[in-house]
Amino acid sequence: GGSNPFQHLEKSVVLQEARVFNETPINPRKCAHILTKILYLINQGEHVGTTEATEAFFAMTKLFQSNDPTLRRMCYLTIKEMSCIAEDVIIVTSSLTKDMTGKEDNYRGPAVRALCQITDSTMLQAIERYMKQAIVDKVPSVSSSALVSSLHLLKCSFDVVKRWVNEAQEAASSDNIMVQYHALGLLYHVRKNDRLAVNKMISKFTRHGLKSPFAYCMMIRVASKQLEEEDSSHDSPLFDFIESCLRNKHEMVVYEAASAIVNLPGCSAKELAPAVSVLQLFCSSPKAALRYAAVRTLNKVAMKHPSAVTACNLDLENLVTDSNRSIATLAITTLLKTGSEGSIDRLMKQISSFMSEISDEFKVVVVQAISALCQKYPRKHAVLMNFLFTMLREEGGFEYKRAIVDCIISIIEENSESKETGLSHLCEFIEDCEFTVLATRILHLLGQEGPKTNNPSKYIRFIYNRVVLEHEEVRAGAVSALAKFGAQNEEMLPSILVLLKRCVMDDDNEVRDRATFYLNVLEQKQKALNAGYILNGLTVSIPGLERALQQYTLEPSEKPFDLKSVPLATTPMAEQRAEGTPITTVKQPEKVAATRQEIFQEQLAAVPEFRGLGPLFKSSPEPVALTESETEYVIRCTKHTFTGHMVFQFDCTNTLNDQTLENVTVHMEATEAYEVVCYVPARSLPYNQPGTCYTLVALPREDPTAVACTFSCMMKFTVKDCDPTTGETDDEGYEDEYVLEDLEVTVADHIQKVMKLNFEAAWDEVGDEFEKEETFTLSMIKTLEEAVGNIVKFLGMHPCERSDRVPDNKNTHTLLLA
Numbered sequence: 010g011g012s013n014p015f016q017h018l019e020k021s022v023v024l025q026e027a028r029v030f031n032e033t034p035i036n037p038r039k040c041a042h043i044l045t046k047i048l049y050l051i052n053q054g055e056h057v058g059t060t061e062a063t064e065a066f067f068a069m070t071k072l073f074q075s076n077d078p079t080l081r082r083m084c085y086l087t088i089k090e091m092s093c094i095a096e097d098v099i100i101v102t103s104s105l106t107k108d109m110t111g112k113e114d115n116y117r118g119p120a121v122r123a124l125c126q127i128t129d130s131t132m133l134q135a136i137e138r139y140m141k142q143a144i145v146d147k148v149p150s151v152s153s154s155a156l157v158s159s160l161h162l163l164k165c166s167f168d169v170v171k172r173w174v175n176e177a178q179e180a181a182s183s184d185n186i187m188v189q190y191h192a193l194g195l196l197y198h199v200r201k202n203d204r205l206a207v208n209k210m211i212s213k214f215t216r217h218g219l220k221s222p223f224a225y226c227m228m229i230r231v232a233s234k235q236l237e238e239e240d241s242s243h244d245s246p247l248f249d250f251i252e253s254c255l256r257n258k259h260e261m262v263v264y265e266a267a268s269a270i271v272n273l274p275g276c277s278a279k280e281l282a283p284a285v286s287v288l289q290l291f292c293s294s295p296k297a298a299l300r301y302a303a304v305r306t307l308n309k310v311a312m313k314h315p316s317a318v319t320a321c322n323l324d325l326e327n328l329v330t331d332s333n334r335s336i337a338t339l340a341i342t343t344l345l346k347t348g349s350e351g352s353i354d355r356l357m358k359q360i361s362s363f364m365s366e367i368s369d370e371f372k373v374v375v376v377q378a379i380s381a382l383c384q385k386y387p388r389k390h391a392v393l394m395n396f397l398f399t400m401l402r403e404e405g406g407f408e409y410k411r412a413i414v415d416c417i418i419s420i421i422e423e424n425s426e427s428k429e430t431g432l433s434h435l436c437e438f439i440e441d442c443e444f445t446v447l448a449t450r451i452l453h454l455l456g457q458e459g460p461k462t463n464n465p466s467k468y469i470r471f472i473y474n475r476v477v478l479e480h481e482e483v484r485a486g487a488v489s490a491l492a493k494f495g496a497q498n499e500e501m502l503p504s505i506l507v508l509l510k511r512c513v514m515d516d517d518n519e520v521r522d523r524a525t526f527y528l529n530v531l532e533q534k535q536k537a538l539n540a541g542y543i544l545n546g547l548t549v550s551i552p553g554l555e556r557a558l559q560q561y562t563l564e565p566s567e568k569p570f571d572l573k574s575v576p577l578a579t580t581p582m583a584e585q586r587a588e589g590t591p592i593t594t595v596k597q598p599e600k601v602a603a604t605r606q607e608i609f610q611e612q613l614a615a616v617p618e619f620r621g622l623g624p625l626f627k628s629s630p631e632p633v634a635l636t637e638s639e640t641e642y643v644i645r646c647t648k649h650t651f652t653g654h655m656v657f658q659f660d661c662t663n664t665l666n667d668q669t670l671e672n673v674t675v676h677m678e679a680t681e682a683y684e685v686v687c688y689v690p691a692r693s694l695p696y697n698q699p700g701t702c703y704t705l706v707a708l709p710r711e712d713p714t715a716v717a718c719t720f721s722c723m724m725k726f727t728v729k730d731c732d733p734t735t736g737e738t739d740d741e742g743y744e745d746e747y748v749l750e751d752l753e754v755t756v757a758d759h760i761q762k763v764m765k766l767n768f769e770a771a772w773d774e775v776g777d778e779f780e781k782e783e784t785f786t787l788s789m790i791k792t793l794e795e796a797v798g799n800i801v802k803f804l805g806m807h808p809c810e811r812s813d814r815v816p817d818n819k820n821t822h823t824l825l826l827a
């Protein structure tokens with residue numbers, strides 16, 4: 010009756026049935042059916058214990074006596090599925106090797122696959138000979154099976170599989186399209202860490218031409234990956250190869266090449282043109298799959314290179330009425346991105362005529378197009394926002410609704426004129442919103458943007474309704490939003506206090522705690538408190554705070570706990586909160602893992618010379634190499650910044666097996682007024698055992714943070730020759746030196762990233778006293794986007810209020826960094 014015949018299987022019953030395997034003569038149909046049931050159960054996630062599995066497995070091995078092809082293939086499948094559940098599966102090795110080298114071609118491929126699945130690296134050598142033969146076997150399915158299995162084996166037995174490249178080379182010139190494809194795949198994965206070898210391989214195989222369109226597609230992907238990593242100009246044989254594939258006789262290859270070209274970063278209009286024109290041809294293909302692929306790709310190109318796509322506008326217009334709605338949606342949204350302002354109304358009308366017919370996935374495409382349009386044509390906000398609000402009111406899943414809310418939020422954040430309408434529509438939406446994450450996100454936004462509007466009080470009713478009607482996560486979000494109104498608007502403060510007082514008796518402790526906390530802060534009526542505790546919140550690392558407090562309770566002291574001793578948050582915790590997720594829904598890690606900075610802090614605290622430096626302010630995110638790779642000594646430096654000092658930590662490795670170094674220090678000379686205080690040597694540096702030495706430097710007294718400085722570095726040490734085998738040293742040593750590369754200290758070393766949700770409040774809180782004005786030259790920078798990126802990197806600060814995103818078509822921009 011069409012229902013699943015395996016639906017009510019019981020594991021114990023099925024395993025009982027497996028006893029049939031021991032009967033003679035074997036009944037192939039019955040046994041194959043039982044194996045199917047076992048596989049079904051395993052695939053449904055049924056837990057099969059080791060003993061049960063081993064028993065069934067051993068019974069199954071008897072079935073090799075039958076020559077029924079269906080049963081045999083079920084056996085191969087069972088072996089693969091059970092290989093990691095049952096014990097002693099290698100018992101079938103000889104049966105499989107026999108099948109793999111036997112006369113029955115249908116058995117050989119699957120036998121290779123099963124054999125490789127049960128073989129571990131120690132046993133691999135025993136079957137190496139067979140694998141090499143199988144790779145070059147003249148039966149394509151055998152050769153492909155061996156190649157694909159080798160690819161899997163590569164993960165754990167790289168060195169053995171590497172020895173099969175000659176065979177793989179031979180298979181790569183096979184006439185069979187799958188064998189060629191699989192062989193090239195294996196060759197690439199063996200060589201992929203060697204750029205030159207990969208380049209050589211591409212040029213070799215493409216010079217002689219390939220039979221397999223799949224192999225071409227893979228080579229195109231490999232070539233574009235190389236190009237991207239090389240970051241070089243497109244004036245390279247790799248690019249020429251991809252471009253030549255635009256003229257291949259297989260549509261698959263042509264499409265792959267076009268898609269690779271349009272996705273390459275930094276393509277010029279001239280380089281794009283041939284790729285776009287093949288996509289244009291595909292637009293009028295009778296095959297839906299080609300039209301779909303072409304319009305989907307053009308849709309993506311339109312984001313970055315709208316002008317390149319305008320050439321296809323006519324073809325895209327023809328697709329607007331395509332009976333395949335996915336194609337129509339993509340065509341319309343592409344036109345929206347490339348078309349003129351005048352065509353927007355017409356296109357939007359067209360698309361609304363079939364919005365109800367398309368899936369959520371494509372509705373998201375529409376939302377993204379609207380979002381792009383809003384940035385481009387601010388005058389069209391009203392029309393587009395209305396469209397979004399209609400969509401918001403209709404049925405839809407989480408992803409779709411989130412895309413709409415994201416889009417509205419970004420419009421609101423970037424355009425002050427649309428703020429009021431946007432906020433009131435969102436208020437309406439949360440009145441009846443089934444998605445907690447969206448509700449809290451919007452409440453967060455209301456708290457942030459609402460107080461700055463002309464009539465803030467109109468939002469209070471919506472927010473307070475949430476406190477009354479919702480479950481605790483949303484209530485907590487609503488309480489925080491209320492507090493933000495109170496913190497920024499004196500007139501409303503008394504009413505906000507009344508509302509918060511009603512929340513201090515809430516059933517949920519998070520809601521209650523928030524209300525109590527905000528109430529007490531607000532009652533102080535101090536701007537600085539509001540800014541620090543309501544508008545911007547904690548900026549310390551929460552796990553760090555937990556540790557510091559625990560430490561403080563272990564060693565109680567007269568001195569009050571100092572929040573400044575806690576490392577600042579650089580973890581996504583702050584980010585997650587910024588997204589508006591209330592803290593209760595953030596998953597707490599089981600055990601608070603020590604951050605990198607905390608580990609450093611502990612290590613440095615153990616060095617007597619560094620007592621009294623105060624809390625560690627910052628450690629540089631990545632060690633800098635001061636030697637080239639493959640030199641006799643490998644030295645890497647991590648910079649630690651304290652209030653008045655810097656500690657340079659040098660991690661050293663001695664790669665000479667006939668030397669031991671002792672009393673190793675790194676001497677530093679600064680171009681600015683930094684002063685070396687002391688060197689903490691690494692006592693001994695035997696061959697290949699990493700050691701650490703430190704140099705402590707005092708910052709210049711006046712304006713310590715203003716000066717970028719370059720240090721020249723010299724490693725000094727005593728060398729003792731030693732016996733490479735025993736490690737025993739001569740008594741006599743001699744002093745030696747080794748010049749290292751220069752080390753830079755930059756502005757970013759003195760700056761810690763923090764999250765500030767309300768930049769203005771944070772700015773006011775800091776006050777004029779700490780203001781500083783500087784002029785920088787931005788040389789060699791072509792776009793605003795690039796300038797913003799460089800400034801963020803140079804200062805090492807955290808972009809606030811999404812100001813690192815530069816809207817298109819703007820020629821001035823304000824970047825806010827904390």
Ligand SMILES: *[C@@H]1O[C@H](CO)[C@@H](O)[C@H](O)[C@H]1NC(C)=O
Nearest residue numbers: 297298301332333334335336
């Ligand atoms: C549109 O065409 C593509 C490609 O052939 C296909 O995958 C998709 O299911 C079609 N969609 C509709 C709504 O017909």
Ligand SMILES: *[C@@H]1O[C@H](CO)[C@@H](O)[C@H](O)[C@H]1NC(C)=O
Nearest residue numbers: 672673674688690725726727
């Ligand atoms: C270690 O080296 C420093 C110079 O780098 C030197 O002043 C000091 O005396 C040496 N110490 C020992 C114990 O050799």
